[in-house]
Amino acid sequence: MSLNLQSAVPSGPIDQKWTKHKMESRLINPTNKRKYSVIVVGSGLAGGAAAATLSELGYGVKCFCYQDSPRRAHSIAAQGGINAAKNYQNDGDSVSRLFYDTIKGGDFRSREANVHRLAEVSVGIIDQCVSQGVPFAREYGGLLDNRSFGGTQVKRTFYARGQTGQQLLLGCYQALSKEISNGGVQMFSRTEMLDLVVVDGHAKGIIVRNMVTGEVSAHAADAVVLATGGYGNVFYLSTNAKGCNVMAAFRAHKRGAAFANPCYTQIHPTCIPVSGDYQSKLTLMSESLRNDGRIWVPTRSELAEKIRSGEISAGDISEEDRDYYLERKYPSFGNLSPRDIASRSAKEVCDEGRGIAPTGLGVFLDFRDAIDRDGRDSISARYGNLFEMYEKIKGENPYSTPMQIFPAVHYTMGGLWVDYNLMSNLPGLHVAGEANFSDHGANRLGASALMQGLADGYFVLPSTIANYLAEQEPGSVTESHPEFSRCLEETNTRIGNLVSANGKRSVDSFHRELGLLIWDKCGMARSSEGLEYALKRIPEIREEFWENVRVPGSGAQLNQELEKAGRVADFLEFGEVLCHDALSREESCGGHFRLEHQFGEDDPEVIDGRTQAGEAKRNDEDFCHVSAWEHTGVGTKPKLTREPLVFENVKLSIRSYK
Amino acid sequence: MNFTLKVWRQNDGDSKGHIEEYPAENIPIEASFLEMLDIVNEKIIGDGGSPIHFDHDCREGICGMCSLTINGVPHGRENGTTTCQLHMRHFDDGDTIWIEPFRAGAFPVIRDLVVDRSAFDRIIAAGGYVSVRTGAAPDANAIPITKEDADHAFDSATCIGCGACVAACKNSSAMLFVSAKASHLNHLPQGAPEKDRRALNMVQAMDEAGFGNCSNHYECEAVCPKSISADNVAKLNRDYAAAAVRKALA
Incomplete structure (x- = not known):
């Protein structure tokens, strides 16, 4: 039997679907809402906003996060900004244009109706955040300022210096705190979800571990919301926080939830390059820097070699010896080309031997011209904190020496499959924010993650969840149901197996090995040969992990090695799903680039100038669909079900940024 | 090395x-x-x-x-x-x-170097927010805010809640943390209606959590990784005094 993947997209014209859907959605009267309980896992923009808003509506909410406070969720690290179709700049922006940019940016691999709703809802997010006291950047007239991000030709990005994610998350955390203080939300910090409990086919609760006391316990509710972020840490090195993991989503997957499009991973073009194998994470330099910074490498590899060896520096390279390759290849978007394209271009020039970092993997992001034009002070006002961060990590001053940057894993567009109501194929299980798959297609545009997280949390989920809840008898399943004790026992056994393996290798050593493999074979460029190799190696690493991992201490207290071990164990299974998806998608689109599928010199599209050789070649005939994977057992190939993508409002075309 | x-x-x-x-x-x-x-x-x-x-x-x-x-x-x-x-x-x-x-x-x-900082969450829950429901907001540009006020609010709002200010203070006072949040919100039009309650309730929650008093040594400002200014402490003291007087006279 194949999965039931009904997208539940309402009928009617695209710009009326959401209004119509809200009108037709079930309502639960305020007195009855109190009888329903909802579990929200994750306290970032999507989870925090959902928990606060559901509580405002009257539902009883339990919210869980692994950090010591909900304020620390990784949404906090988003730098550049949040998109909204406010058209405060009068530069031709509109809901339709944000919708189109997002669909095109995602390389025509997202669901039209979801994206249109996102664009519609974006407008209200800014209003909401300002009313919470989020200190967005303002102009002297007292009104809000905007800047531009990749893949767009309008200024629709609202920002709070280089700390937009922090300010939005604090607004959200404060809204959540308000609901905690009035008793609507029960908050469980330093508590990690280890399993999903499914009763009669419905998600009815979770198993968690108190990370301080080690106590494992069960929580039942009428519905479960996962807002647990992405899986970028499967690569080990990424811009994610160290604790980010796929466990909650993957546990749900193992209990029956379909995982959609895992191969759509975003490699962000502007991160500080890797310098050694001691490194624990990579640091993003905001895309907003590309508003003023120019990306280049020397035209010749001999010059690059001299820079790498320290013989000469960037300043010694004359203007004619600099290749501003994004401006050359994509003149209309230039340095603000979308992330997937900018990343691949950086890889190309480095593969040609023109990289300038000591490892050969790095390009310049140069502010010389912007400083000459606008002055050092105004560049500092725009990017001061980012320049400081760069200097702290690299020990070089970007006002005088160009930054060195290279692409790094940043965001994952894939995630648990959801319908228009953000409900997975498991009734009762809802998924919001980066953890779901629905809005960004094969590539996410800059400043759209914050928009999606808050859209899902503040506006979409609180409205759509009632469609499920209204059909449930509140409190009908409790922790006394035998399924809860069965899941508790399984979780305890798993913890026991980890601490008793008593092998020789640390958890991190396995994680690094897996990450390097996935980066090599399923990173910026993928091939069937490489993916097949990865699919052979991952089970071997996993097998060694369970035999030879060393987790010191016990499960009965704070044990950070145990926490990591549980997460890495899941990455070791999830990595296979990722590679199976990448292998089965015989096309290149967005963040998924298959070496076998690129335009060549002889293709008609290249000859007639619509695109150029080496660009990603989509296959709309065979792959214009969502790939949803169903778990079939550890080490066995997951089962694929396709949800066709229907484009009624946008014409599929070659995604050109020339 | x-x-x-x-x-x-x-x-x-x-x-x-x-x-x-x-x-x-x-x-x-x-x-x-x-x-x-x-x-x-x-x-x-x-x-x-x-x-x-x-x-x-x-x-x-x-x-x-x-x-x-x-x-x-x-x-x-x-x-x-x-x-x-x-x-x-x-x-x-x-x-x-x-x-x-x-x-x-x-x-x-x-355990080891890990400490419990949940007292900070309790202080924010006592009043470190604006009581606005989702969906109840006017247009974002309806209330202009001068760039200076927005920038000041931002400077206070950059606090990351790490607790270094407390650890550096010989009295273990949390005044820099509390005042950063209070002055972020108190001096924006959106936060003004709850200014008095916020100042009184947050300070009370801080006292109840066992943090000490501020005796103006500015160690907090010196160690703050986000360079939050101790001027915020003075602002909170002023807001607190005004609120206490208004409450007594009410």
């Missing part, structure tokens, strides 16, 4: 802690402080020992999860830097480095 670490080890909140010595050998000069600890922990695990527990998450200086008192200074001696952004190139080869938790009565030790 090579270092000698003197690290606070404490099995849990109920047991007594002590300083233990560890060599940190062959540390790359580009490594961050936490990466240096990662390397030491790998060695400890390899030798069959129990790794040093410390809080960290984003490692980009923004989540506020990392702590550590390094050579007696919360987040170490580099100005405006969190522990996770501190790099070993700022130390000398052969240095002895003392690493202890953020110490304060209101921050009990959980």
Whole structure:
């Protein structure tokens, strides 16, 4: 039997679907809402906003996060900004244009109706955040300022210096705190979800571990919301926080939830390059820097070699010896080309031997011209904190020496499959924010993650969840149901197996090995040969992990090695799903680039100038669909079900940024 | 590079802690402080020992999860830097480095260098918000705010809630943390209606959590990784006094 993947997209014209859907959605009267309980896992923009808003509506909410406070969720690290179709700049922006940019940016691999709703809802997010006291950047007239991000030709990005994610998350955390203080939300910090409990086919609760006391316990509710972020840490090195993991989503997957499009991973073009194998994470330099910074490498590899060896520096390279390759290849978007394209271009020039970092993997992001034009002070006002961060990590001053940057894993567009109501194929299980798959297609545009997280949390989920809840008898399943004790026992056994393996290798050593493999074979460029190799190696690493991992201490207290071990164990299974998806998608689109599928010199599209050789070649005939994977057992190939993508409002075309 | 670490080890909140010595050998000069600890922990695990527990998450200086008192200074001696952004190139080869938790009565030790800072959440829950429901907001440009006011609010709002201010203060006062949030919200039109309640309730929650009083030594400002100004403390004192008077006269 194949999965039931009904997208539940309402009928009617695209710009009326959401209004119509809200009108037709079930309502639960305020007195009855109190009888329903909802579990929200994750306290970032999507989870925090959902928990606060559901509580405002009257539902009883339990919210869980692994950090010591909900304020620390990784949404906090988003730098550049949040998109909204406010058209405060009068530069031709509109809901339709944000919708189109997002669909095109995602390389025509997202669901039209979801994206249109996102664009519609974006407008209200800014209003909401300002009313919470989020200190967005303002102009002297007292009104809000905007800047531009990749893949767009309008200024629709609202920002709070280089700390937009922090300010939005604090607004959200404060809204959540308000609901905690009035008793609507029960908050469980330093508590990690280890399993999903499914009763009669419905998600009815979770198993968690108190990370301080080690106590494992069960929580039942009428519905479960996962807002647990992405899986970028499967690569080990990424811009994610160290604790980010796929466990909650993957546990749900193992209990029956379909995982959609895992191969759509975003490699962000502007991160500080890797310098050694001691490194624990990579640091993003905001895309907003590309508003003023120019990306280049020397035209010749001999010059690059001299820079790498320290013989000469960037300043010694004359203007004619600099290749501003994004401006050359994509003149209309230039340095603000979308992330997937900018990343691949950086890889190309480095593969040609023109990289300038000591490892050969790095390009310049140069502010010389912007400083000459606008002055050092105004560049500092725009990017001061980012320049400081760069200097702290690299020990070089970007006002005088160009930054060195290279692409790094940043965001994952894939995630648990959801319908228009953000409900997975498991009734009762809802998924919001980066953890779901629905809005960004094969590539996410800059400043759209914050928009999606808050859209899902503040506006979409609180409205759509009632469609499920209204059909449930509140409190009908409790922790006394035998399924809860069965899941508790399984979780305890798993913890026991980890601490008793008593092998020789640390958890991190396995994680690094897996990450390097996935980066090599399923990173910026993928091939069937490489993916097949990865699919052979991952089970071997996993097998060694369970035999030879060393987790010191016990499960009965704070044990950070145990926490990591549980997460890495899941990455070791999830990595296979990722590679199976990448292998089965015989096309290149967005963040998924298959070496076998690129335009060549002889293709008609290249000859007639619509695109150029080496660009990603989509296959709309065979792959214009969502790939949803169903778990079939550890080490066995997951089962694929396709949800066709229907484009009624946008014409599929070659995604050109020339 | 090579270092000698003197690290606070404490099995849990109920047991007594002590300083233990560890060599940190062959540390790359580009490594961050936490990466240096990662390397030491790998060695400890390899030798069959129990790794040093410390809080960290984003490692980009923004989540506020990392702590550590390094050579007696919360987040170490580099100005405006969190522990996770501190790099070993700022130390000398052969240095002895003392690493202890953020110490304060209101921050009990959980294990080794990990402390419980949930008191900060309770203070925010007492009034560090604007009471606005989702969906009830007017257009974002309906109320103009001067750029200066917006910038000041932003400067206060950049607090990451790490608790270094408390750990640096001889009274373990949380006034810099509390006042940063209060002045962020109190001086914006959106936060003004709840200004008095906010000042009174947050200060009360701070006292109840066991933080000490501010005696104007400005150690908090000196160690703050986000350079939050102690002027916020003066602003909160003013808001508090005005609110207390208005309450008494009401």
